[in-house]
Amino acid sequence: MELDEASKRLRGQADIWKFMLSFADAMALRCAVELRIPDIINSHGGPVSLSQIASAIPDTSTSPDISCLDRIMRLLVRRNIFTAQPSSDGSGDTSSTTLYGLTHSSRWLLSDDQLTLAPLLLMQTHPWLMAPWHCFSRCVKEGGIAFEKTHGREIWDFASQNQEFNKLFNDGMACTAKIVLNAILSEYKDGFGCLGSLVDVGGGTGGAISEIVKSHPQIKGINFDLPHVVATAPAYPGVSHVGGDMFESIPNADAVFMKVKLTINYSFITC
Numbered sequence: 243m244e245l246d247e248a249s250k251r252l253r254g255q256a257d258i259w260k261f262m263l264s265f266a267d268a269m270a271l272r273c274a275v276e277l278r279i280p281d282i283i284n285s286h287g288g289p290v291s292l293s294q295i296a297s298a299i300p301d302t303s304t305s306p307d308i309s310c311l312d313r314i315m316r317l318l319v320r321r322n323i324f325t326a327q328p329s330s331d332g333s334g335d336t337s338s339t340t341l342y343g344l345t346h347s348s349r350w351l352l353s354d355d356q357l358t359l360a361p362l363l364l365m366q367t368h369p370w371l372m373a374p375w376h377c378f379s380r381c382v383k384e385g386g387i388a389f390e391k392t393h394g395r396e397i398w399d400f401a402s403q404n405q406e407f408n409k410l411f412n413d414g415m416a417c418t419a420k421i422v423l424n425a426i427l428s429e430y431k432d433g434f435g436c437l438g439s440l441v442d443v444g445g446g447t448g449g450a451i452s453e454i455v456k457s458h459p460q461i462k463g464i465n466f467d468l469p470h471v472v473a474t475a476p477a478y479p480g481v482s483h484v485g486g487d488m489f490e491s492i493p494n495a496d497a498v499f500m501k502v503k504l505t506i507n508y509s510f511i512t513c
């Protein structure tokens with residue numbers, strides 16, 4: 243049925259409210275990861291109460307604010323990040339009458355899981371990477387790159403001079419590399435079979451090439467990235483790390499692998 247003009251205006255207003263406050267979802271997700279709520283629920287082996295979550299939050303010197311935690315959990319339940327169910331005994335105060343469980347979404351936020359998005363979430367929602375989003379109108383008016391307007395230099399230069407950002411960024415990239423490689427390697431079975439060597443250009447700390455070499459041990463893997471990135475890369479069997487600038491030269495190998503994430507947000511901020 244066609245909406246009348248007043249209903250359309252009301253719906254339009256509702257959309258603006260929704261978009262205006264949509265950042266709250268990302269911030270609540272960040273809060274859940276920072277407090278390790280998915281890990282707390284997971285280690286308990288099933289749904290837990292607010293009091294149980296609060297008592298397991300790491301690194302707290304004061305007792306957590308249950309009503310604040312309650313509001314955040316209710317928002318995340320609305321977004322299907324957690325489930326909420328009444329506790330079986332039904333007694334007690336609000337902090338123990340509802341039990342919160344994991345969903346298919348929050349399972350992606352377990353910090354120690356092999357396949358996790360937690361490091362990427364902490365990277366994307368960090369103030370260092372959130373601040374450039376405030377520069378969109380300046381980018382339109384003046385041109386240029388939001389990250390550089392915010393931080394005064396390009397992202398790779400910033401990372402080379404800020405170890406904390408370097409780690410935050412590399413960890414975020416490494417967790418997605420694992421997820422993507424997991425999917426590639428399970429489907430693209432024969433694609434790497436003919437290779438004796440492979441160089442991952444812009445390979446970060448080597449997570450992607452190490453996964454390829456693990457399932458194709460005949461490949462001599464080379465992880466190539468900027469010197470400040472490979473300097474922090476862990477050792478992987480069958481993989482050598484080489485630092486350099488891909489615009490100058492890249493190491494020789496039978497094939498080049500490049501996985502570059504060009505989502506709208508990333509390209510807008512850095513490219």
Ligand SMILES: C[S@@+](CC[C@H](N)C(=O)[O-])C[C@H]1O[C@@H](n2cnc3c(N)ncnc32)[C@H](O)[C@@H]1O
Pocket residue numbers: 398415416418419443444445446447466467468471486487488489500501502503
């Ligand atoms: C978007 S990240 C992608 C990382 C990884 N390939 C992945 O998909 O998870 C881009 C990578 O390119 C690297 N990079 C940027 N400029 C480079 C250059 N001139 N030479 C070599 N690597 C570079 C960065 O340090 C970063 O690790």
